[in-house]
Amino acid sequence: MAIHVKEVHKKYQSGEVQIHALRDATLEIPDHKIVAILGPSGSGKSTLLNVIGGIDRYDSGSILIAGQQLETLKDHQLTDFRRKYAGFIFQQYNLIPALTVQENVEVGKELSERPLDMEDILTKVGMWDKREKFPFQLSGGEQQRVAIARALIKNPEFLLCDEPTGALDEETGKKILALLKYVNETYGTTVLIITHNQGIGEMAHKVIKMSSGEIVESIDHEHPIDPEKVTWS
C-alpha cells in the first residue's frame, strides 16, 4: 500500500516567529520498501513522519494512504487509522516500565484483529528468552527490540522509526537495522527510518533528503547494501 504525500505544508507558531516545518512536501513511498529520511536537525524529518503516521495534523496538501485522505479524518478516525496501519518506533523506546517484555508486546497485540504470533515475533527479535524481564532490566538495544516487536505484532502496513538507533552504539545499532530489514523482507512491511546517520541511507531502497522543511532530493537504490556493511557515523 503506497503512501502518497502531496504538497503538504505545516507551520508552527513559536512565539513571534513562524516556523515552516514542512514546505510543499510531495513524495511517493512505494509498498514493501525501506525508506530513509535524511537531513540536518530541524529540517522537518520528524514532522513528516508524524503527519504520515497520523499523530500530527498539517495545514494544507493531502496525504493518501490505503484509500484514506488523512486530512479528512476526524480525531477518532485518525486513531483507528493508526491502530490499523501504523507502527511507531521511537528513539527513547517508550516501553511501559510496569510491564514485562511479553506484556509490553501484548499492548500492541491487543490493538489488532489479526495479530502475529507472540512467540514467533519475540523469537525473531531475539527477546523470547527475556520475555519475563522488565524494561529496566534490559539494555537500550534490547529495549528497542521490544519496541519493534510491539509495533510489529499488530502486523502494520508500515513502520515509522524516528531515529531508532540514535541512542545506540554501532554494533547494537546495526543489529536493529538488520532486524528492520528482516521485518521488511519477511512481512513485507514498509519501513520509514529517520536518521542523522548518512550511512543508513545505503541500506534503504529509497533515500529522501530534507532541508528547511523541503524535500530536496529523492534517490532510489536498485541494490541496497546489507546493514552490516553500513558506514556508521
Next chain:
Amino acid sequence: MILRKTIFRTIKEKKFQYAGVIVLLVLAVMLYVSLSMAISTLEERNNAFTDEYKQESFHLVAGQDLETQQMEEWERAYDVTLEKRFSKDVELGEESTLRLFTITEDVNRPYIGEGSMPKTGEIAVAEVFATENEIELGDSVDIGGEPLKVSGFVYLPDYIYMIKRQTDLLNNPEQFGIGITNERTLDNLGGAKQVQLLGWTENGKIPDGIQTEISQEVPVLQFVSSGENARIQFVESEIEGSQTLITTLPLFILALSIAMVLMLMKRRLELQRKEIGTLMALGYRKKELRNHYLGYAWFIGLTGTGLGLLAGAGFSVPLSNIYADFFNLPPLSMFDWDPMILVIGLLIPLALLLALTAFVISRTLRTEPLTLLRPKEMASGKKSWLEKLPFMNRGSFTTKFRLRLLARNKARSLYIFIGVMFSTVLLLFGFIAFHSMERLVTTTYEDIQTYDYAVYYSTLQTEQTEEGASPFSMAEITVGEDTKANLYGIQPDTSYIQLKSDEETLNPELSEGAVISRPLAIITGATAGDELTITNGISENELTVEIAGVADLFIGNALYLPKDQVNEFLGYPQEAYTAVWQDGEPQMSDRVFLVEDKQEVIDSFESTSGATRNTVAGMAVVAVVIGMIVLTLLTNLIVEENSPSISLFKVMGYHENEVSKLVLNVYTPLVILSYFLSVPIAQMSLEQTMNTLVEETGFLFPTDVVWWMVVVGFLTIVFTYWMSLMLSKRKLKHVSLQEALKKQQD
C-alpha cells in the same frame, strides 16, 4: 486489557500512598454507614413504637383522683383519648428507685419484650434496669417488704429516655428504672400514689383550652406536652442532631480523600505522560485509555467503599448497643435500618470518585499525543505568580529554595493546611466534649447548686422551714412568645444556690433584676441589661423584668428572682414556698411530690463519662489517623516530585538532615499556623452547633477551650507531623543520583 496489570503493579509499588487514600475512604464510608445505620435503627424503632403503642400527646399530674364520667366528657368535648394511670416510686435495695405504673390500654401502651404482662403480685420492669440491678426474669424482688415476681421486661412509649425527673440530663438505669403492674398490686405497696392523666390526639397537638378546663376541676400539679417531655423528646433531638454529624463529618473526610486521590491521579498522569502519548500513537482510543486510568479510581473506590461498608455495618452494632442503653425502644421491625444507606454509602463516594477522576484524566487525554511524547517543559520555565513577588528573590539560597518550593506546590501547601485544620478541629471537638462534661458537673452541681437535696411539695407550703433549709417558689412560665422556662423565687441571701458567672456571684444582683441560665439567654437572645416579659401559664399574669446577669447554668431554661417578687407575681402569700433546698436527707411524706438527690445526679454523670471518654478517644484516633495520612501522603509526594533537586543536593555534599530541612521542614510554619488558626475555628463552630441545638435539648455544653487542650492538641499535631516527616525521610534516603540522571534523560 493487559494494561490493567500496570494498575496493580503501580499500586503495589506505591502501596503506602494508595493504602493512605483507601483508609481515608474507608473512614468516611464507615463513619457514614455506622452512624446512619445506628440512627436510622433508632428512628425506625422510635416511629414504630410511637405510632403503634400510642405515645401520649400530653400528660398531667393531678392532685386528686379523676372521675371516669368527667374524663369521658372531656374526651367528647376535645376529641381526645384520655386514660388515667397511677404510679408509685418504690425503693429497690439501697440505691435504686423503681417507678411503677399501672397498665394502660389506650395511651402509652406497654410493650412486653420478653416474658408476659404482670398479673397480681407480679411486675414487669425495664430491661436495662433489670440488667443493671441483676434482676432476671422470674426473680422475686423485694419491694417495701412485699415479694413481687418479675414476669417480663417492659418498654413504655413515654419513658424512652428513662430519667427520673424531666430536668435530668442523663439517665442512669442502675439508679432509676420503670416498671408496670396492675392496680391492685400497686395499691398494696406503701407510699404516695400519683395520679396521671394521659392524653392522645390524632395529630399529636394539645386541644385548645383543655388544660384550663381540667385545672378548673382538679388541681393540676404538672402539665407536660410530648414536645417538652425530655423522656420522649430526647431521642428525637438525638436523631435530628446526629443528622448533621452523620453527613458533615463523613462528607468532609470523603472530600479530603477524593482530593488526595485526584492528587495521586494527577501525579500518575504526569509521570506517565510519555506512556499515554505512546499508547495514543500506537492507536489506543481515548475511551480505552480513560477506562484504563479509571481503573485506579475503581480499585480505590471499590476497596474503600467495600471495606467501609463492612466496617460500618460491623461498627453499627456496638453503636446501636450504646443507643440501646440510652433509649428504651423495642425492636419492632425486622429491617430496622434503611437499605438506602448501603446504596448511598457505596454509590456516592464511588460516583464522585469516578466522575472527578474521569475529569482529571480527560484533561490529559485532550492533549495531543505529540505534546505528550515531548518532554514536558520544565516546571522552571513557567514561574508561578507567587514567585514573581519581590520578596521571593531575596535572602539566602536556602530561603529562596524553600519559598519557591512552597510557591510551586500551592495545592500541596493548601492540602497540608486543610489536613492539619481538619485534624485539629476534630481533636478539639473531642477535648471540648470531654472537658465540658466535667465543667458542666462542677459548675452546675458543685459551684452553683451547693445544696444536697431539693424537696418539691405537691401543695403550697407556708410553715416555717427547718433550720438550715432554704425555701423557694418554683413555677412554669412562658418567656416572650412561647419559650417555656422555670421561674425560681429564691431568698437572695441563700447559701444553697450561688448564681455564678465566671467567678462573680450574681446573687446580690437579684435586687436589680433577674438572673437567667445560659440556655435561656441563648434561646431568647437576651443579655444583661435587656428586658424579658414573662407570663404565668395558669394565672395569665404578666411581668417585665430586666436581666441582671447570665449565670453559668448550662442545663434548662431557668429564671431567678427574689422569692417575694415571685410570690407576688404568682399570687401566692408572702411566706409561701413550693420547695426547699437543704443538706439533710428529707423525710418522705404525702406532701412531698419529688425529692432531688444531687449526689445521684452527679453519679449518673460519672457513670456516663466512660462512654464520653471512649468517644473522645475514638475521635482523637480518627483525627490523628487522618492527619497522619494526609501529611504523609503530601510530604511523600513532595519528596517524589523534588527528587531531582534532592539528589543534586546530595551529590553536592548536603547531608540528609540538611536536605530534609531544606525540602520538608518548609512546611513546619504552615502546620503551626494552621493549628493555631484552627483552635478558634473549632471553638466557634462547636459553640455555634451547641447554640443551635440548645432549643431542642434544653442544655448547653460549655465550649471553653482551656490551656491544656491547646497544649495537648499542639503536641499531638506536631507528633503527627513529625511521624509523617519520619516516614518521608526514609523515602528521601532512597532518592539516588542515578534517578535524577534518568529523569533528566527522559
